[in-house]
Amino acid sequence: MNTLALTIEPMQQRHIAALQPLERLCFGKNWTPTDFGREMQNERYHYFVITDQQTPVAYLGYWQILEEAHITSVGVHPDYRKQRLAQRLMCHMLADCQTRQINWITLEVKASNLEAQKLYEKFGFAVMGRRKNYYQADREDALIMWTENIASSDYQARLEKLKAEIH
Numbered sequence: 335m336n337t338l339a340l341t342i343e344p345m346q347q348r349h350i351a352a353l354q355p356l357e358r359l360c361f362g363k364n365w366t367p368t369d370f371g372r373e374m375q376n377e378r379y380h381y382f383v384i385t386d387q388q389t390p391v392a393y394l395g396y397w398q399i400l401e402e403a404h405i406t407s408v409g410v411h412p413d414y415r416k417q418r419l420a421q422r423l424m425c426h427m428l429a430d431c432q433t434r435q436i437n438w439i440t441l442e443v444k445a446s447n448l449e450a451q452k453l454y455e456k457f458g459f460a461v462m463g464r465r466k467n468y469y470q471a472d473r474e475d476a477l478i479m480w481t482e483n484i485a486s487s488d489y490q491a492r493l494e495k496l497k498a499e500i501h
Contacts, residue, residue: 339386339387340384340385340386340391340419341384341385342382342383342384342422342423342426343382343383343385344380344381344382344383345374345381345382345383345390345393345395347374348388349383349385349390349393350374352389352390353383353390353393356390356391356392356393356409356411357407357409359409359411359412360407360409360410360411361407361409362471373395378397378398378399379395379396379397379398379406380395380396380397380398380427380430381393381394381395381396382394382395382423382426382427382430384414384419384422384423386414391410391411391413391414391419392408392409392410392411392414392419392420392423393407393408393409393423394407394408394409394420394423394424394426394427395407396427396431396439398431398434398436401435401436401437401438402436402437402438402439402440403427403431403436403438403439403440404439404440404441405427405439405440405441406441408420408423408424408450408453418500420453421453421456421496421500422500422501424453424457425493425496425497425500428457428484428493431484432484432485436484437483437484437485438480438481438482438483438484439459439480439481439484440478440479440480440481441454441459441478441479442465442468442476442477442478442479443476443477443479444469444474444475444476444477445464445474445475445476445477446474451477451479454479456496457481457492457493457496458481458482458484458489458492459479459480459481460479460480460481461477461478461479462478462479462480463477463478464476464477464478465478
């Protein structure tokens with residue numbers, strides 16, 4: 335696989351069938367095409383995919399709520415991990431948020447998912463709370479993470495440094 339050939343694009347209807355097995359690989363869930371389709375029809379929901387020869391290998395989704403964004407999922411196919419794809423998606427999402435005048439971003443992450451927490455911390459997220467038994471399948475707690483204002487000059491400097499490391 336050539337990481338230079340990978341492209342980021344908005345999720346389209348044509349991606350949905352391939353996202354189901356990717357979702358299952360990443361999270362053990364089984365979203366149906368209807369679930370993804372419903373999300374795509376809402377103008378406040380934004381999803382991006384990284385494709386390899388037209389096949390999604392990573393994706394990120396977020397909901398826009400006024401000037402805030404809530405990241406709903408970040409998934410990378412196991413064969414494509416350790417290639418900074420999640421970081422590329424995060425940078426792309428942050429640029430998209432800036433065009434939509436979103437200033438703060440939040441998410442929940444499993445308390446045991448230290449790798450994801452490191453990724454989010456790299457992008458300036460900090461733990462601001464905990465939701466007990468948030469994940470239904472295993473009754474695991476979720477950590478609630480937030481960024482500082484992404485429009486601030488400090489955050490913009492952090493983001494430019496990250497972009498330089500990734501690309």
